[in-house]
Amino acid sequence: MDYSIYIRPLLISDAENNLKWSIDPELWKLTGENPEKYISMDLEAAWLSYVLQNTTDKCFAICLNFPDHHIGNIELTNISDEEARCNVLIGEKLFWGKGIAGRALSLVSNYAFSYLKLKRLYTKIYSENKPALSVFKNCGFIQIGLAENNFIKLTLDLEDHDVKLSH
Numbered sequence: 001m002d003y004s005i006y007i008r009p010l011l012i013s014d015a016e017n018n019l020k021w022s023i024d025p026e027l028w029k030l031t032g033e034n035p036e037k038y039i040s041m042d043l044e045a046a047w048l049s050y051v052l053q054n055t056t057d058k059c060f061a062i063c064l065n066f067p068d069h070h071i072g073n074i075e076l077t078n079i080s081d082e083e084a085r086c087n088v089l090i091g092e093k094l095f096w097g098k099g100i101a102g103r104a105l106s107l108v109s110n111y112a113f114s115y116l117k118l119k120r121l122y123t124k125i126y127s128e129n130k131p132a133l134s135v136f137k138n139c140g141f142i143q144i145g146l147a148e149n150n151f152i153k154l155t156l157d158l159e160d161h162d163v164k165l166s167h
Contacts, residue, residue: 003098004065007074007107012048014061017070019044021091032126032150056080058116062090062104071095074104076112076121083120084112086156088135097131105139109161119158124151 010018021027022039051059056079062072072090086108088101112118123141125132127150137143140161141154 003095003100005071005100005103005107006063006065007060007104007111008063010048010051010059010061010073012045012052014070014073015041015045015048017091018048018073021072021089024091026093027089027091030126030129030132032128058084058111060104060108062088062100064095071100072104074108076108076116079116079118082118083122084116084118086112086121086123088132101132101135102139105135109139109156113158113161121156123154125154126150127152 019039019041022044051057057075057077058079059073059075059077061070062074063070069092071092072088072095074086074088076084076086078085086105088105088108090096090101109121112121121141123136124147125136127133127146133143133152133154136154136156139156141156142160143152143154145153147153
């Protein structure tokens with residue numbers, strides 16, 4: 001089945017889904033990190049409030065068109081004049097491996113390059129998270145090296161993005 005998606009800015013009402021994903025040990029294992037503290041609904045709502053007011057981050061919900069359902073998040077963080085970090089999470093495991101993360105990454109890349117006028121996107125992915133590495137590489141990101149703690153750095157430059165779109 002081909003799932004049609006859209007992205008929209010995160011809302012405070014997304015806190016419940018975000019909390020569910022934030023306390024899922026399987027999702028944390030894929031990030032190569034651990035939560036710094038217990039995550040409560042109040043903490044999640046406070047984080048969302050902060051993110052929605054922060055000018056250097058753009059956080060989006062990944063939603064199915066039909067039925068309209070929030071299944072993950074994609075974000076651009078540390079936005080500068082030139083670049084931003086990109087992270088994606090499909091929190092609803094039923095939708096893993098369906099190509100949704102790649103479609104969301106394509107949408108947010110287009111937004112970053114066309115609307116924000118950035119020149120580069122980058123990410124750091126835990127080396128054990130093979131599906132995420134595959135998604136980013138399939139979307140044109142190029143591995144540029146290793147980062148601390150078993151993470152892999154990847155980048156997507158505007159020129160490479162434009163070339164991928166023209167093919």
